Amino acid sequence: MPLTEPLHAIIPAGGAGTRLWPLSRRAAPKFLLDLTGSGRTLLQQTVDRLAPLTDGGSISVVTGAVHAPAVLGQLPELGEQSLLAEPSPRDSMAAIALAAAVARRRHGDVVVGSFAADHVITDRAAFEAAVREAVAVAREDYVVTIGIEAGHPSTAFGYIHAGEPLAPDDDAATARHVVGFTEKPDVATATEYLATGEYRWNAGMFVVRAGVLLEHLAAQKPDLAAGVAQIAEAWDTPAREEILARVWPTLEKIAIDHAIAEPVAAQGGVAVVPAAMGWDDVGDFDGLAELLPADAEGVHVLGDADVLADGAPGSFVVGSGRTVAVVGVPGLVVVDTPDALLVTTREHAQRVKHVVESLGTEREHLR
Amino acid sequence: MPLTEPLHAIIPAGGAGTRLWPLSRRAAPKFLLDLTGSGRTLLQQTVDRLAPLTDGGSISVVTGAVHAPAVLGQLPELGEQSLLAEPSPRDSMAAIALAAAVARRRHGDVVVGSFAADHVITDRAAFEAAVREAVAVAREDYVVTIGIEAGHPSTAFGYIHAGEPLAPDDDAATARHVVGFTEKPDVATATEYLATGEYRWNAGMFVVRAGVLLEHLAAQKPDLAAGVAQIAEAWDTPAREEILARVWPTLEKIAIDHAIAEPVAAQGGVAVVPAAMGWDDVGDFDGLAELLPADAEGVHVLGDADVLADGAPGSFVVGSGRTVAVVGVPGLVVVDTPDALLVTTREHAQRVKHVVESLGTEREHLR
Known part of the structure; x- marks a missing residue:
């Protein structure tokens, strides 16, 4: 049409x-x-x-x-x-x-x-x-x-x-x-x-x-x-x-x-x-991982991360220039930023918003 | 005596x-x-x-x-x-x-x-x-x-x-x-x-x-x-x-x-x-965690880490100055160093040696 x-x-x-x-x-x-x-x-x-x-x-x-x-x-x-x-x-x-x-x-x-x-x-x-x-x-x-x-x-x-x-x-x-x-x-x-x-x-x-x-x-x-x-x-x-x-x-x-x-x-x-x-809608890290191709180890990577995986298929790593090793846990989520690091699993991706809520005033700069 | x-x-x-x-x-x-x-x-x-x-x-x-x-x-x-x-x-x-x-x-x-x-x-x-x-x-x-x-x-x-x-x-x-x-x-x-x-x-x-x-x-x-x-x-x-x-x-x-x-x-x-x-003998991160006191959330911390935990009791975080959020996985191990980051669980602590073996010549500087 x-x-x-x-x-x-x-x-x-x-x-x-x-x-x-x-x-x-x-x-x-x-x-x-x-x-x-x-x-x-x-x-x-x-x-x-x-x-x-x-x-x-x-x-x-x-x-x-x-x-x-x-x-x-x-x-x-x-x-x-x-x-x-x-x-x-x-x-x-x-x-x-x-x-x-x-x-x-x-x-x-x-x-x-x-x-x-x-x-x-x-x-x-x-x-x-x-x-x-x-x-x-x-x-x-x-x-x-x-x-x-x-x-x-x-x-x-x-x-x-x-x-x-x-x-x-x-x-x-x-x-x-x-x-x-x-x-x-x-x-x-x-x-x-x-x-x-x-x-x-x-x-x-x-x-x-x-x-x-x-x-x-x-x-x-x-x-x-x-x-x-x-x-x-x-x-x-x-x-x-x-x-x-x-x-x-x-x-x-x-x-x-x-x-x-x-x-x-x-x-x-x-x-x-x-x-x-x-x-x-890229609602959480579980959804975002799905949008990114997986490497030979089954790990989805965004950004500049050198990933070493051992028994962590389906994991998702957001890098900021470092070597990141993920071991033994399928579906890990690792988000590595210069001032804050998040580690969870894709299963718990929705819980991340609670972390932001708990940042409090002393970590206001991280919001 | x-x-x-x-x-x-x-x-x-x-x-x-x-x-x-x-x-x-x-x-x-x-x-x-x-x-x-x-x-x-x-x-x-x-x-x-x-x-x-x-x-x-x-x-x-x-x-x-x-x-x-x-x-x-x-x-x-x-x-x-x-x-x-x-x-x-x-x-x-x-x-x-x-x-x-x-x-x-x-x-x-x-x-x-x-x-x-x-x-x-x-x-x-x-x-x-x-x-x-x-x-x-x-x-x-x-x-x-x-x-x-x-x-x-x-x-x-x-x-x-x-x-x-x-x-x-x-x-x-x-x-x-x-x-x-x-x-x-x-x-x-x-x-x-x-x-x-x-x-x-x-x-x-x-x-x-x-x-x-x-x-x-x-x-x-x-x-x-x-x-x-x-x-x-x-x-x-x-x-x-x-x-x-x-x-x-x-x-x-x-x-x-x-x-x-x-x-x-x-x-x-x-x-x-x-x-x-x-x-x-401090043989691995599981043993090392046991040697360190746990905070109110049950997380063991070594070094300079500002830890936010949600549902991650027994986790172990080695910090290098950043905020580290651990979410949803009990017994996580997060070792945050300036050039390399390790994420695993205490259950898999023994597997870390395999990661070192797999560093290969291109990551020789990380050994």
């Missing part, structure tokens, strides 16, 4: 990635890191992926003010006007709505699409095909999400419950109505979901006409919509800083899923384009 | 300690390291322990020529004449015999005692009492060993089989005849040993009159004895270097256990003084 109209992509770039500590830090969050050894950071790869879809459109990055210089440094081709710096984090709805509102003022009632800055997608052709179909469906005033093929009963993701085909007579169309969204399930529930064949992972990708998004917001969250409109109006004027500083902190902190996707799905206004694209 | 005559102590300081890599290196072997966080290296602690027993006697250290400067640096009180530098390793018999022969030339037919440079003994009073008794027994021309109370059926040590009391009518005497020595047993055999109450660990401590030792050597290994005598005669003369360089490489490589202890025990010439003195 050709692109029916140019996409205006919005990249919310936030999140600390605490389960990837000490690789990911507050000052060097996941999206600013090259986690796949490709030479490009996750943010850069996100932009690379969107480039073919945004010809004639635009790409905006919404990020915390503290990360703005790093984002611009990594994406010199975008320019300052593509960067929307948040004074403080207000969750995804405010970020995406502001970018959509600014895009509408600049470009008219265009189709926007939000794509997280810190996910990995290995099959770009499948991604592009899914987004092209999503753009076409968005022109029919749906809020369109992309439903990732659920490879296993993950308890780390929310699920999209897909219903009837949107265009049953169109063989080329794969989009379906969305029955609803679910929170992260337990394993039993996730297993049931997979058995039905009707559930997809929610990767937070939303494609929608800017006007449709903002109308839904006005209906669901009128105060938030009004605040965003006020900021967007001032954005490309000298009043931006003053209005932003005054209004932004008053905006409701809510995710787009709760503010729009769930209530609008209940009204029949959300569609899903199913896709298998080698997607991963 | 008072010391019946001064002891002339011999400290063979050799062995790479490959199971303690990367802490222990060829250039910084176990005996040169402070492994207990006491502020004194194992070698220095060995000398400290022997000081009260060698008043009026002497202490000699036999070590590889490459380690001689470091040994003298750690033991400035000893002086160069206390150091016997081996041009190459010829095992313990040549080292101890040479030191004994030099001592006899310098001091007459004194009682010598050999004590490894890289063991830990926590109960010094018990050690001193055992050595005092051993010196008294050595005056009766026995080769006297000290038999360490076997706390568990270790397969890492040889055992001493104790027989009848040497002086059954002397209530103060604990020495026994030695029936024989055993090689390292399997677990079943070691368990049988312990059940009999007749077996003790062989820690390689031998106390014997110099003349007795050298006569046994002449009887058992005449070529070795002749070579040692030739070197000893030249030792305190200008001919030392020339003779040492010529004769030393020809000496048979054999341990004192095989050369003297075993055959002389078979002749009834060996006695054992049983003792419990908190002895440990």
Whole structure:
């Protein structure tokens, strides 16, 4: 399917990635890191992926003010006007709505699409095909999400419950109505979901006409919509800083899923384009290890590590120039950074966030 | 028991300690390291322990020529004449015999005692009492060993089989005849040993009159004895270097256990003084962890490590100034040195030597 109209992509770039500590830090969050050894950071790869879809459109990055210089440094081709710096984090709805509102003022009632800055997608052709179909469906005033093929009963993701085909007579169309969204399930529930064949992972990708998004917001969250409109109006004027500083902190902190996707799905206004694209949210070291090739000893390596392994298949080593010997424990995780070292196993990868929580004030510099 | 005559102590300081890599290196072997966080290296602690027993006697250290400067640096009180530098390793018999022969030339037919440079003994009073008794027994021309109370059926040590009391009518005497020595047993055999109450660990401590030792050597290994005598005669003369360089490489490589202890025990010439003195040979990281106190999280720490533990009781961290987080695996071993990092578990501590073997020529500098 050709692109029916140019996409205006919005990249919310936030999140600390605490389960990837000490690789990911507050000052060097996941999206600013090259986690796949490709030479490009996750943010850069996100932009690379969107480039073919945004010809004639635009790409905006919404990020915390503290990360703005790093984002611009990594994406010199975008320019300052593509960067929307948040004074403080207000969750995804405010970020995406502001970018959509600014895009509408600049470009008219265009189709926007939000794509997280810190996910990995290995099959770009499948991604592009899914987004092209999503753009076409968005022109029919749906809020369109992309439903990732659920490879296993993950308890780390929310699920999209897909219903009837949107265009049953169109063989080329794969989009379906969305029955609803679910929170992260337990394993039993996730297993049931997979058995039905009707559930997809929610990767937070939303494609929608800017006007449709903002109308839904006005209906669901009128105060938030009004605040965003006020900021967007001032954005490309000298009043931006003053209005932003005054209004932004008053905006409701809510995710787009709760503010729009769930209530609008209940009204029949959300569609899903199913896709298998080698997607991963790189949620923890177990997931990250899977994305990296294993050496002859079965060890996955990221960065500059000279690894010696003896009986440690499936281990994952993030190096910082030293020789690292892993002995006797399959699935070890060793993350070797200049000021902090993490040792765990892939099985316990989710527990890493507790370590970050326990750093306390005396180790504030390591966050 | 008072010391019946001064002891002339011999400290063979050799062995790479490959199971303690990367802490222990060829250039910084176990005996040169402070492994207990006491502020004194194992070698220095060995000398400290022997000081009260060698008043009026002497202490000699036999070590590889490459380690001689470091040994003298750690033991400035000893002086160069206390150091016997081996041009190459010829095992313990040549080292101890040479030191004994030099001592006899310098001091007459004194009682010598050999004590490894890289063991830990926590109960010094018990050690001193055992050595005092051993010196008294050595005056009766026995080769006297000290038999360490076997706390568990270790397969890492040889055992001493104790027989009848040497002086059954002397209530103060604990020495026994030695029936024989055993090689390292399997677990079943070691368990049988312990059940009999007749077996003790062989820690390689031998106390014997110099003349007795050298006569046994002449009887058992005449070529070795002749070579040692030739070197000893030249030792305190200008001919030392020339003779040492010529004769030393020809000496048979054999341990004192095989050369003297075993055959002389078979002749009834060996006695054992049983003792419990908190002895440990610090053979691997599992053993080393036991010697160090655990923090509130149950983690044993050596060196400068800021440890964060979550579900890793019994772990052992050797630090080098960084924050180290250990998560989810009890008994982890993390040895963090400037150029090499080892991660394993205490259960696999013995496997560390295989890592050193696999370093290969490209990592020769890490040995």
